[in-house]
Amino acid sequence: MKQTLVVLALLMGAAVCGSAHAGRPRLSDQALMAKEENLNDQCRGGLGTSRATMAACDRRDAVLGVLEKRNICWGPRDVIEAEMHWVRCKPLKP
Structure with a gap:
């Protein structure tokens, strides 16, 4: 039951996130690279059991x-x- 709720929550979150990002402009490659580096710092520098750390990862x-x-x-x-x-x-490819 708990796994079902987690999966359902993830699917609902994906649906909400997908629609929320639909109107946003596309990030540049450089902005995405900077975002990945920032999130990587949060992921690698956080506590392994922390929800915030797992979310950053x-x-x-x-x-x-x-x-x-x-x-x-x-x-x-x-x-x-x-x-x-x-x-x-x-x-x-050329």
Whole structure:
């Protein structure tokens, strides 16, 4: 029963969030990258059991999904983390 309520709440939240964002202008790539970095700081710096921390992690993951759809990834994958930055996931076809 508890799982059913959680799933229902998530679905209702997704429906509300989807309609709330429909009228907003599309964020620039740079704004999304900054948003992901801010949410990542909240996610990694928060308490693992905190709802706020978990929400920041979920929002970060959603922003990462949008960035990937725009062909923007954190990489390149063949360097150490300290050298990574935002790059194109795949070369754009001419």
